[in-house]
Amino acid sequence: MYFRDPAELPGPLPTSEEISNAPKSGLSPRRHVWGEGGGMCIVRGIYVVKCDINLTQNKGNALLFIEKHLKIPVPRLYAMYHDPSSGLLHLVMEYIPGVDLESLCSSLAVEVKP
Structure with a gap:
């Protein structure tokens, strides 16, 4: 697997307990659910943790x-x-605050939509 040098981290990596107890808000509505197949959450306002039954190392x-x-x-x-x-693959990534494209899409002009 992969672990970045601790000196390059914004804080200690989240524990399994932090991940399972993290609020699932602040992400797009379809990602609020943390089901048996995985999900996504924000931990301590500095990490996004993604795990999913279909997630592979290719994304990381x-x-x-x-x-x-x-x-x-x-x-x-x-x-x-x-x-x-x-047994799920976990990707621990940088959390970048902002508005996701999915929630903006309905307000964008047709010319600028992806």
Whole structure:
């Protein structure tokens, strides 16, 4: 798996308990649910943790590749590991506050929509 050097982290990595107890708000409405298949949450206002039954290491590796080779702004990946209790892959990423595209989409002009 992958763990960034602790000196490069904004704080200690979240524990399994913090992840399972983290509020699932502040994300797009379809991501509020943390079900058996996984979910997404914000921990301590500095990390986004994503885990999903369909999540693969490809997403984490893509974030690392983009950070190293391209000048495209993406959240930094801080850790990628399988949680022993759930068996799900966890991606611990940088939390970047803002408004997600999904919630803005209805107010955008047709010419600027993706």
